[in-house]
């Protein structure tokens with residue numbers, strides 16, 4: 001495997017990147033994830049449909065003795081896109097080169113990578129939607145014709161020198177396929193959307209990781225961690241490591257439901273996977289604003305956070321969980337939010353707030 005050294009540093013990490021339940025990789029994850037990655041499709045847990053379809057694509061390419069079609073993987077961070085790209089390379093018996101959209105700011109950066117690929121190599125381009133426009137246009141031709149035009153010189157004297165490339169497989173990853181321009185999207189032979197994992201699937205991920213990390217865990221312990229992992233294997237693996245520490249220090253090492261629950265209580269990750277920030281937003285919405293509607297800026301001031309942090313870090317999961325809704329009139333809490341925090345919603349008068357129309361009297 002070859003990591004491109006132009007990959008971005010973590011200095012521009014988004015707000016909330018250091019949260020225990022954040023979906024992006026932190027330094028510790030990066031070190032441990034290599035050991036925990038499934039090595040082939042059979043080991044890859046869940047995502048049945050994607051696995052089945054990809055298996056067919058790869059088998060067919062192998063049978064033809066050809067390079068696999070370009071693959072586009074879309075889905076939230078931490079669901080296994082990098083892992084799957086490595087599996088594609090392993091299943092094809094091909095080397096892999098890993099880079100990302102933000103690292104490719106000039107077409108020349110991309111030309112340098114493409115021209116050094118070996119025949120059949122897998123090029124994993126994470127955050128492909130963040131590539132620069134000129135690089136993106138160069139990629140169209142490379143994907144379709146295995147050729148690039150390298151422009152030498154500037155202005156009227158500039159000349160395009162065609163450069164033949166060996167056949168390769170591009171695996172592009174993006175959090176949102178909708179952000180890709182259609183000409184780029186259309187050049188992928190196979191597109192897979194990765195879903196959040198069901199709790200039972202996360203339990204399997206946790207048992208597998210526990211085996212690799214030599215951690216003792218029973219079925220209820222794994223279920224307890226899975227329920228708090230926000231549908232994301234990366235978070236499941238991270239919580240498992242924190243619970244392992246607790247079990248070692250405070251108990252005999254075995255992770256049971258009780259130990260997992262106590263440990264995650266210490267780390268302020270609740271039974272549904274909400275952390276302190278999530279609960280602060282919900283609590284403010286319920287206790288200070290009666291469940292809303294309230295504007296984003298007001299809500300952010302109330303919890304002492306930036307607007308962006310509330311909007312981009314806390315809200316997506318709260319919305320996904322059906323605890324908060326974004327409406328044109330502001331943020332509102334759902335009945336599930338009141339129930340989750342053990343609070344009783346105020347009674348609304350007929351003809352009162354718009355919330356009544358949404359959730360009944």
Ligand SMILES: Nc1ncnc2c1ncn2[C@@H]1O[C@H](COP(=O)(O)OP(=O)(O)OP(=O)(O)O)[C@@H](O)[C@H]1O
Pocket residue numbers: 023024025032033034036037038043044045046047076077078079080081082083084126205233234237
């Ligand atoms: N289906 C799976 N089965 C077992 N482990 C998984 C699975 N998917 C992901 N993991 C584990 O979760 C961690 C994160 O996975 P990975 O790095 O592939 O996610 P990603 O989608 O590429 O995230 P990002 O977009 O942030 O790079 C890894 O340790 C990986 O082993």
